[in-house]
Amino acid sequence: MLLSVRDLQTHLHLKRGVLRAVDGVSLDVAEGETLGLVGESGSGKTLTGLSLLRLLPKGSGRIVGGSIKLDGQELTTLSEAALARDIRGRKIAMIMQDPMTSLNPVFSIGDQVGSPLRNHDIARGAALRSAVVDVLQRVRLPSPADRLGDYPHQFSGGQRQRIVAAMAIGCTPRLLVADEPTTALDVTIQVQIINLLRSIQADTGAGIILITHDLGVAASLCRRIAVMYAGQIIETGPVRAIYRSPSHPYTKALLAAIPRLGAKRARLTAIAGQPPSLIDPPTGCRFAARCTLRMDKCAEAPPNVTLSDGHSAACWKLV
Amino acid sequence: MSGFFIRRLMQGVISIIGASIIIFVISRLSGDPILMLLPNDAPTSMIEETRRNLGLNRPLWVQYLIFAQNALVGDFGNSYRWKMPALKLILDRLPATIELAMCGLLFSVAVAVPVGVMSAVHRGGWIDRIGRVFAMLGQAMPAFWVGLLLILVFAIKLNWLPAFGHGSWSQLVLPAISLGWYPVAAQTRIVRSAMLDVLDSDHIRLSRALGTPERLIIWKYALRNAAVPLLTMLGVYFAAMLGGAFVVETIFAWPGVGRTVVEAVFARDFPVVQAGVLFTSVLFVMSNLLVDLSYGLVDPRIRNGR
Numbered sequence A: 001m002l003l004s005v006r007d008l009q010t011h012l013h014l015k016r017g018v019l020r021a022v023d024g025v026s027l028d029v030a031e032g033e034t035l036g037l038v039g040e041s042g043s044g045k046t047l048t049g050l051s052l053l054r055l056l057p058k059g060s061g062r063i064v065g066g067s068i069k070l071d072g073q074e075l076t077t078l079s080e081a082a083l084a085r086d087i088r089g090r091k092i093a094m095i096m097q098d099p100m101t102s103l104n105p106v107f108s109i110g111d112q113v114g115s116p117l118r119n120h121d122i123a124r125g126a127a128l129r130s131a132v133v134d135v136l137q138r139v140r141l142p143s144p145a146d147r148l149g150d151y152p153h154q155f156s157g158g159q160r161q162r163i164v165a166a167m168a169i170g171c172t173p174r175l176l177v178a179d180e181p182t183t184a185l186d187v188t189i190q191v192q193i194i195n196l197l198r199s200i201q202a203d204t205g206a207g208i209i210l211i212t213h214d215l216g217v218a219a220s221l222c223r224r225i226a227v228m229y230a231g232q233i234i235e236t237g238p239v240r241a242i243y244r245s246p247s248h249p250y251t252k253a254l255l256a257a258i259p260r261l262g263a264k265r266a267r268l269t270a271i272a273g274q275p276p277s278l279i280d281p282p283t284g285c286r287f288a289a290r291c292t293l294r295m296d297k298c299a300e301a302p303p304n305v306t307l308s309d310g311h312s313a314a315c316w317k318l319v
Numbered sequence B: 001m002s003g004f005f006i007r008r009l010m011q012g013v014i015s016i017i018g019a020s021i022i023i024f025v026i027s028r029l030s031g032d033p034i035l036m037l038l039p040n041d042a043p044t045s046m047i048e049e050t051r052r053n054l055g056l057n058r059p060l061w062v063q064y065l066i067f068a069q070n071a072l073v074g075d076f077g078n079s080y081r082w083k084m085p086a087l088k089l090i091l092d093r094l095p096a097t098i099e100l101a102m103c104g105l106l107f108s109v110a111v112a113v114p115v116g117v118m119s120a121v122h123r124g125g126w127i128d129r130i131g132r133v134f135a136m137l138g139q140a141m142p143a144f145w146v147g148l149l150l151i152l153v154f155a156i157k158l159n160w161l162p163a164f165g166h167g168s169w170s171q172l173v174l175p176a177i178s179l180g181w182y183p184v185a186a187q188t189r190i191v192r193s194a195m196l197d198v199l200d201s202d203h204i205r206l207s208r209a210l211g212t213p214e215r216l217i218i219w220k221y222a223l224r225n226a227a228v229p230l231l232t233m234l235g236v237y238f239a240a241m242l243g244g245a246f247v248v249e250t251i252f253a254w255p256g257v258g259r260t261v262v263e264a265v266f267a268r269d270f271p272v273v274q275a276g277v278l279f280t281s282v283l284f285v286m287s288n289l290l291v292d293l294s295y296g297l298v299d300p301r302i303r304n305g306r
């Protein structure tokens, strides 16, 4: 297994208290596989991604438990220097949510795309320039050689996301974490970026974790999906299994919330009620308060039930 | 950008005209130069004669127009006291003032940038706290006071550095520090808050996620962003240095424009005062224009005329 996360716990130590943003997350990503991490806003998707790189909010964020193994190497105990040198940008790269703010406004894109290559000693001097042109060609930025000296504001949103992708794939990382790479873009550009991610994966064989709350995007890119709710993964399985027979009431509600008839995009907003506070969360099932099938047993933490090969969900109804 | 630049140039010209009127009127309110030029017992006829020769008997607005017309071709008249062209007197002293102002500015930036950066990086840490104490001290100590303190400690008590004069770098140290002291606090705050903003931005997060060493993140990728607001202020600070130079040059007997003008004020040497102040305001405007240009060098969005 390329990436193997077990019982990951990430806490944010805030003034209000300890926020259990990621609370016992386990997931696997195989080489060349795309895993979709889906869930409502605030469910802890981004912090799960950032935990893999140990780039948590300075001062407050800490991984307090669990293990992250990349190609068998444990990352949670690695030193900060080793992480920066060998992991971040080298073996795991992350693409952030908003292409409009993800590029440094006062450095040329040539410098920025070249930066990971320089920092990880992949290329220098003239070789660096041609490597930068090459990677920009791979993300299909038009006439890259002429535009190395241009600045981010001279590119469109879609082009900027391509540039960000070029920065991320420059050192051919083993794992790409794409945090809502299309959310800020309009529909046609979204399709282009999705196709780009597909072709990057075909080229490099990288594993991808695609964080999204767009089920359409997840379905079109991923083989497997993990559904996250209030800091936990409540259902995971192959895309087909999840779409055909969603098992957790939350997943069912999510899918039911997708408008029918040709509407490709859906936002995960249409479920009544609010997710629980992650400071002092309920001890039992975290979805119970919003669940129409709630039982007395739900006051205890539900077991993870295996339903079929690779498909499991955490709900008392399934026991 | 050219439209923006021309607009700034026009504003500059208007400022200079304004400054020339103000200084012209104020210097004439300050007293009658004739009484300083002639012996106390000079006969009235001689006083009238001199007044006519110097053109001081005409109405004030006529005097101003003549002054402005001549000033346009660089003629500010002769110094009453030194009997040489006032402009030449100023120009001769100008390099010393620019030298001092540049070194003062250099000192303030050289302190403010690292302290501001480190205060932001280690927010709430000891550098941040000490920086804050110094910021308060800086604001509470005017240039002349700092100057006198420095002379007392480093020139008189410790005898490390000369207290006055001009020529060697050691004579430059104390005046440059006195001049650069005051703006350090404000500049540190500008750099600190700009750095805090930048370090919390998405592009820095991406840089970190891609393994950029922290040293480069701070001193390269974040600092160039954080430098933009400081740079926009540098013209203002350089101008403040020119203003502060009037005091500091007098304290340290620095042979610059400031001291010359201060002496000319006491001597009611109008042509020199006018030439000096007008020249300083031209420098003031020019330094602001230069900053508008260098701002574009740092921020590509402005360079490309967004």
Ligand SMILES: Nc1ncnc2c1ncn2[C@@H]1O[C@H](COP(=O)(O)OP(=O)(O)OP(=O)(O)O)[C@@H](O)[C@H]1O
Pocket (backbone or CB within 6 Å): A012, A014, A019, A021, A039, A040, A041, A042, A043, A044, A045, A046, A047, A048, A057, A213, A278
């Ligand atoms: N820097 C921070 N300081 C305080 N709380 C934070 C911080 N970052 C995240 N959180 C909290 O941690 C929880 C998980 O946040 P996270 O960003 O991982 O959610 P997400 O699933 O990515 O949401 P979205 O879809 O809106 O991006 C949320 O409750 C959020 O409010």
Ligand SMILES: [Mg+2]
Pocket (backbone or CB within 6 Å): A045, A046, A047, A179
């Ligand atoms: Mg997020």
